[in-house]
Amino acid sequence: MSHTAKILLLGSGELGREFVISAKRLGAYVIACDAYDAAPAMQVADAREVFSMLDGEALRRVAEQHQPDYIVPEIEAIRTSVLAELEEEGFTVVPSARAAQLTMNRDAIRDLAANDLGLVTSKYRYAKNLEEVKAAAQHTGLPCVIKPVMSSSGKGQSTVRREEEQEAAWDYAHANMRGDRQRVIVEQFVDFDYEITLLTVRHKGGVTFCPPIGHRQERGDYQESWQPTPMSDDAIAKAQAMAKTVVDDLGGYGLFGVEFFVKGEEVIFSELSPRPHDTGMVTLVSQNLTEFDLHARAVMGLPVPDTIRARPAASAVILADQDSETVTYSGLAEAMEGGADIRIFSKPTSRPYRRMGVALATGSDTDTARAAARDAARKVSLHYS
Structure with missing residues (x-):
């Protein structure tokens, strides 16, 4: 088989799907990996592997089996220590194993930015239980934002405006943590x-x-x-x-x-x-x-x-509102009549607030494009069974 590069993609959501399409257009061979089968990127890739990215032994086995030219992470929750080992052994991790390790956790990248590089950031502290959350909020002041150091697409984040909201915010962050690090960042509300x-x-x-x-x-x-x-x-x-x-x-x-x-x-x-x-x-x-x-x-x-x-353009998400093993869609023609485009991610299951698609629109300015994208997104209906 001829190809320009072999890519091992770690995480196969909608962003991975679009990356696979771009890489395939450049002649790459892509192996899409995720914790569940039939993930969006798998549907357009050359091969697939189903395993948890936090399973270091499985991650190493898949890398050694496929011998990719590039290992491309698409999610945060990955056993990055194995990526570091693989990089030392000659594999190319994108953009680097160190970058994956630092950005997998909000605390590491924030400390790098604020302490090592001197970038302007908000005031912040970390906490691993409710008492530490309360102490951190004393440092940052209220309102403050509480979120897990590792999560996906902003899950687990909330704004606390009063002291009595701290426990609920901690519980929400704790419930939406990814990986195995029970830690949150409490930061000043900007x-x-x-x-x-x-x-x-x-x-x-x-x-x-x-x-x-x-x-x-x-x-x-x-x-x-x-x-x-x-x-x-x-x-x-x-x-x-x-x-x-x-x-x-x-x-x-x-x-x-x-x-x-x-x-x-x-x-x-x-x-x-x-x-x-x-x-x-x-x-x-x-x-x-x-x-x-x-x-x-x-x-x-x-x-x-x-x-x-x-050019002036906008996107608006199409969300699910319930759990379902089967999802069908209608309203695409109506949504696209005004010139908008619709991308359905083809996720095999749904849950409340899960991103299932996106509406895209252009306009004479961004306000016009935003209105068109929102209108198109509203016209797409999800049906569950």
Whole structure:
């Protein structure tokens, strides 16, 4: 079998699915891995492996069996110590095993950004029980945000405005922890004007930035995103400088989703993911090269343009509202009549608030695109059995 590269993809959700499509267009052979069968990326990959990414022995066995050119994590909950061992043995981990280890846990990447690199962050402390949560909240002040150091797509995050809300926030964070680390970060609530994702591509030719993406969250999970978002040149320059500092320190090649809070001209580092970002789904219609195309190019050592431009566009999520083993969809034609596009992720099961698809729209400006994307998302109905 001929191919340009063999990629072992760790995590096979909707972001992994789009990455597989981009990598396949460049001639790659992709083995998609996840803890459950028929995950979205598996449906378009060349091969699949079903196992928990936290099972270090299984992770090593699969890597040694397939001998990939690149190991590409798509989720946080991975036994990163094994990735470090594999990298030492000659495997290429994207963007690096160190990056995977640091960003798997919010505490490690926050400490790197605030303490080692001197980036502007909010006040924060960590806690592993309710008493420590209360002490941390005394340090940060109220309101504060409490979230697990390891979770998926913002799960387990809540804002605490009164002392009596602390126990419920701890319970919610504890219930939504990923992996085996019972720890939360308690951070000062930032009264920001808006928050952005700055997609930052580190590649063999240097560092390239996409235009900033604005987004709105509920329950700690993204609901809609739009690009480009209005931002002063000075604020963009600050965000780019901080993003370049942290991705250069992490090393390796790939696309990073770097999140910031913006208050006036002040830019505050929030989080970083060393992979395509859910808010970057908007790039499927806003950019000629999507975030997944850019990630694939950077990973495979192919050229990435110095400048990326975006037309006004928006994304809006399509959510499930119940548990079901079977999901069907209707309303796609009505949703697409106004020019919007719909992407169904084809997840085999649903649960409340699970992201099942996304509506994408362009417009003369981002407000128009946002309205069109939201309208299209509302017209898609999910049916359960």
